[in-house]
Amino acid sequence: MWGSILGTLSQLMNSEEESVEVVEWCVEGLKHSVKLCARFEMDTERECFVAMLAKYTGLMRSPFEAPASAKNIMCIKALLSLANSETDGGDVVLDFSLYLAGARLERYHLEGSNRRF
16 A cells, blocks of 8 residues: 555656645655554565655756755755654664765765766
8 A cells, every 4th residue: 555655656756747745745745654554563674765855855966957956955854854763863873874975975976977087
């Protein structure tokens, strides 16, 4: 069942006609999904929901692409909120720090590939 929730939220977040209200609902749905998965010790499912939030932060894209949107900011706030929550705390911090490390490596790779030697 969690896969269909993840898929639906993904479709809504990717839609061309996204409104701030729809994005807020999706981000809230993702936050509650992470908390529920943590509560029932569903680690794989929790990691999938955290990965989706991390994807929409925009931290893994090139700095030369579009500027940060409201969706990116909402997802960053949601991840930070989850990291501070009592329900999941440390696991989200660990997952998010791994995504940030990957984003930094990807950014360095992009910056390095644009240079001429």
